[in-house]
Amino acid sequence: MLTSTIKILLAEDHSLVRSCLQEILQTNPRYEIVASVASCEEALRSLQNSSPLPELCILDIQMPNMDGIECTKAIRENYPQMKIILLTAFDHDAYMEEGAIAGINGYLLKDTSVEAFYRSVELVMEGQFVAPLKLMSNISVRLAQLKEFEKNKTIDNLSRLLSKHTISLDNKELEIVRLICLGWSNRMIAEDLYITEGTVKNYVSRMYRKMSIHTRSELMRLLNDEQE
Structure with a gap:
């Protein structure tokens, strides 16, 4: 059963995009941002220091030094129950496949509507895999x-x-x-x-x-x- 709020870690290296995502998430009382960071390294450090842990990590796929896919592998190794969504501007099925192999629960494009974004988060938390229909096809x-x-x-x-x-x-x-x-x-x-x-x-x-x-x-x- 889902808790009343979903605790989320957000990792996005572009400050403007990160601010917009924060605003979208904070608008909905269902979501609580417990960490908002600019790199995968910061995300992993935040997870090590978090108590309680976030239930969902939303990661940009392309970040300097360590990308979202490598970060997914590290999270999955240490926190096997964590839900992970890759958020990206790239509608390439190869990226999605690589993310799926690493253990993601969802692959969302940055031009997704707010309503579809909320719906996708809920589906991921229910245990479903979400991704654009075109890529799945x-x-x-x-x-x-x-x-x-x-x-x-x-x-x-x-x-x-x-x-x-x-x-x-x-x-x-x-x-x-x-x-x-x-x-x-x-x-x-x-x-x-x-x-x-x-x-x-x-x-x-x-x-x-x-x-x-x-x-x-x-x-x-x-x-x-x-x-x-």
Whole structure:
């Protein structure tokens, strides 16, 4: 059962955005802000010193030094029952997937209406996962594509599929394509291949130019079309 008020920790590095979020939350008597900080490091320190703990952390996804996803991992490790919402301007399903793997309970865009924001917080506190419908739909499509792709995920098969379009990729590029199609984020690929995330992005940009595509969804369509 929910308590009469929801205690919230807010972490947002832009002071103007943080002030607006505070005002939105404080307008509703249902919410009590117990900490409002400008970095993930401050958020973690605040949690260590909080008694009682907040029930919900709302984190900006992009902050200096430690981002919201890394902060989520740290919170989840130490406070497994904590509810966590990532608040972001980026409607990219890759970010949402990475956040979900880290253990978030919700992924909200900063242009969400106040009413939808309140509703999403309540749903998260009830144990539901919330995210924009568009992103959830993209993931559902990709999961269906993934089941098909799993049958032909070897490097040799990928090379044969792409050769039908006279597209030639080296082994490192083919491995990155394979991991992308398995739903891995750039960060996860970088960690697995022991290269920087920036290097992965450079590889992806070069590969996309070779394939005349721009997104992961287009890549999946290209490969699945060739398997039919």
